[in-house]
Amino acid sequence: MRSESTLETTRRQNKKTRKERSHRIAMFGAASLAVVGLVTGGAFAAQASAEAQERVAATTELAESTGFDRAQLGSYAGIAKAHTEQDATIALAAANKVIAANKHKVDASDLTEVASSLASFETLPLDKVVSLTAETKAETVSVTLAAAEADRAAAAAAAAKVAAAQAAAAEVAKSLATSNTPEGAKATARAMAQSKYGWGSGEFSCLSxxxxxxxxxxxxxxxxxxxxxxxxxxxxxxxxxAGSDWATNATTQVAWGLEYISASSYGTPCAAWSHSQSFNWY
Known part of the structure; x- marks a missing residue:
């Protein structure tokens, strides 16, 4: 019971001390205002007095509500400033990293602009630093998301291109497989002999x-x-x-063979066939 009484007494003394300190602050502020009024006079003195009274009142109210004196309040203001500037530094570093990584992918002009403004945070009012830091963070997220979407779109386009190339290759392979059969080669030779050399069914019969x-x-x-x-x-x-794929493409071989017959002394498939029957070669 004795310990509780002592503790209660200490609390009352501390509270009394805070009130006395606040009253002293207010009295000092009022005295200062009186001096200012006497020296300057006029409307300016009245305005300065009103503004000063507001600052004194605000400081007094804050001191009473927190229990801190003016020195303590100044210390906490310094801590708040340090935290704000550290937050700005981190936000600025993240923004510059995102800009450097994605400037060729997406439009990062808004982020670049706000980051440039935040770069001079040491000379800016604290509330302005807070505002620019928040804006920089938001723009950093926006550019990051846009870059991710650009990467996704590029990957999808690349995949589509690969798929198209594979489909084309498959179609060529399918066509080649058909033309490389004896019947496919004959069909190719018949069409080529007619269109390029004017050789009809009789000549094709000899060629066959x-x-x-x-x-x-x-x-x-x-x-x-x-x-x-x-x-x-x-x-x-x-x-x-006739083509670099001569070893694997029947069409290339047919094209070369027809040109060989046309340009040789045979001149036509039937003449070449006649020679082959007589000498077993052409």
Missing amino acids: QLWEKESGWNYKAYNPSGATGIPQALPGSKMAT
Whole structure:
């Protein structure tokens, strides 16, 4: 019971001390205002007096409500300023990092502008620093989200491009597989002989028999002598004049074989077939 009484007494003394300190502050402020009024006089003195009274009243009210004196309040204001500037520094560093990483992906002009304003935070009013810091953080998030969306769109476009290339390659492979069969090669030769050389069904009949004898219309046919492919070019590399894919594409081999017959002394498939029947080669 004695300890509680002592504690209560101490509390009352502290409260009394705070009130006396507040009253002294108010009295000092009032005295200062009186001096200002006497020295300056006029409307300016009245206005200055009113503003000073407001500041004194605010300081007094804050001191009474918190129990802190003016020195303590100044110390806490310094701590608040330090925290605000540290927050600004962190926000500014994050903004600059995002700008550097994404300036070529998305429009970061708004973030660049507000970050530039925040960069001089040490010379700005504290409330302005707080406002610019919040705006910088918001713009940083906005640019980050926009960059993520740009990355997603780029990845989707790249995937679509790869898929299209794969589809085209598959279509080419399918077409090649069809044209590389004996029947596919014959169809190609018939169309090419007619469109490019004007050779009709009679000449194609001779051509069909000639290359049936030579290779069975097999683009992979190979003779130990070195003769290769459907027209049995000797060596097979001669067909490179018609295309670099001569070893794997029946159409390229057909194109080379038709041109060879046309440009040679035979002139036509039937003349070449006649020579082959007589000498077993053409």
